[in-house]
Amino acid sequence: MRGIGIGIVVATLCGMGIAASVSAQTLRWGSRGDAQSMDPYAANENITNTVNGLVYESLVERDRQQKLVPSLAASWTIVNDLTWRFALRKGVTFHDGTPFSADDVVFSIERAQQPSSQFSASALALGKPVAIDASTVELRMAKPDPILLEHVSAIFIMSRAWCKANKAERVPSFNDKEESYSSQHALGTGPYVLKRREPGVRTEFSRHPAWWGRFEGNVQQVVFTPIESDATRVAALLSGDINFTPSAPTQDADRLARNQAVRLTTGPENRIIFFGMDQFRDELPGSGVKGNPLKDVRVREALFLAIDAQAIQTSIMRGQAVPTSCMATSPLGCPATELETRAPADPARARRLMAVAGYAQGFDLTLDCTNDRYVNDQSICVALVGMLGRIGVRLKVQARSKNLHFPKVMKNDTSFYIYGWGGGTLDPQTLMDPILHGWDEKTQRGGDNGGRVDDPELNHLIEAAAVEMNPTQRTTLLQQALRRTASQFYYLPLHRPSLTWLSGANVHPVILPSNQVKVQWVRID
Secondary structure (H helix, E strand, O other): OOOOOHHHHHHHHHHOOOOOOOOOOEEEEEEOOOOOOOOOOOOOOHHHHHHHOOOOOOOEEEOOOOOEEEOOEEEEEEEEOOEEEEEEOOOOEOOOOOEOOHHHHHHHHHHHOOOOOOOHHHHHOOOEEEEEEOOEEEEEOOOOOOOHHHHHHOOOOOOHHHHHHOOOOOOOOOOOOOOOHHHHOOOOOOOEEEEEEEOOOEEEEEEOOOOOOOOOOOOOEEEEEEOOOHHHHHHHHHOOOOOEEOOOOHHHHHHHHOOOOEEEEEEEOOEEEEEEEOOOOOOOOOOOOOOOHHHOHHHHHHHHHHOOHHHHHHHHOOOOEEEOOOOOOOOOOOOHHHHOOOOOOOHHHHHHHHHHOOOOOOEEEEEEEEOOOOOOHHHHHHHHHHHHHOOOEEEEEEEEOHHHHHHHHHOOOOOEEEEEEEOOOOOOHHHHHHHHOOOEOOOOEOOOOOOOOOOHHHHHHHHHHHHOOOHHHHHHHHHHHHHHHHHHOOOEEEEEEEEEEEEEOOEEOOOOOOOOOOHHHOEEO
16 A cells, blocks of 8 residues: 555545444454465465464464463373374364364365475474374374474364365465465354455454354454555554554554553564575675675674664664574573674674675675565665665665565575564474475475575584474574574574554453464453
8 A cells, every 4th residue: 555645545444334334343453464365374474374363273272371272172192202192172163064073184284284385394293194083183203293282283274175175175385376265265163254355455254153162352353454554554543444453663652652542552572583695596696796695604794793783673663672693582592692682783893704705895785575564674674775885785675565575585586585483482493494494395394494594514403403302402402503593694683573562442452472363352342
């Protein structure tokens, strides 16, 4: 909606009937971007996962304290290090009334293991799913998995019958712009039913009356509307056209906090924002120099030192971020000194490193950036133009929608890019497997490694931690892997953002570090 006046957009929303045709128990949710797909395995991205979470459920889920608890699985038993048995919840039905069974679990895991699935790494970690009977499933693995429940929680369960009836057995490749029936339709066991889907415009849900769970809130209907512009989204909330957004602009937080008609809900986010770099091409496209300077650790360190994370925290994030030098989100992987601090920018030292590396005159570099995904993402990218310019790197920012950005990164079609990773878990393994490990087609590790970092020593540490069942020894391996990553500057960590949710004063959301909206917990007075 870039370039459209605020008044015009708000009037358009009113014309669509959002404000006039809904009851007091309708959550009118405005978001910076839309869900990328209604297929629960096509795109692994927070807004997409959150929206799909209204419809679909996994065997285990997170409670308000982010602890993993039973969901579609009533309980589980560890038979041995390689076999886990899950007793499924009885009496659960899909939205079309068909009963949920072990066949659906087996089908869903096998479907999520397909190469076109962006959840294939987590699904492959579950090994071979076997239906023991209609309400019991075993996961039989080739290797132990110390975070098996984390992987289980990532896989939403679909209906085998529904997928087959609609020729949706295969996961459509989001990166290749494939579509199938499951891309715009959904049928799960969750608290809300998909009623209407207009991609990029509006998605509607209604409460599932036969849901097995307990509604702690009173939301009956959900109207989800993507509104890219921060100003337009705030104006829509102040006028009543929407009554909730988890994407409150940081620059308006102080002003909005004084407005008694709105509610600001804040909290820490379990997410890290960082920059990745092309480290596999022999020639860096458009750089104006021979070779690929980003393969040189001295150049990567220079870029890290040139980025002033403190200035970004103060002037762009308005204090709502914690600068970090660690590619993790918890002390399990990094000490607090690295997790919650980042060395001050040092452009003088950065210039010396550039000169020693043979790039005293700098080079041209394109930064691929989202403009509708992370808090102040485009502003952060633009700020880097001046920062890197001080060391001779002539930066060009290409900002685009996340729907275009993420496929570009995952196809390794980028030289320098912004990225974020987070969720409910604090275990670094869930970041190291997809981001830090080199691409491995068999295990699907490295699926989000846009710069194709491939360090055999780092890969070995990540793989060893993935099967180490001794907690103390595993923590040591995790720390060694993250220290190796930091010493080689394979990625440039920036900060961990804070969350600011904005709603009408009568809307009471439950904010979570995962930045996931649990609508079944939302209460509207």
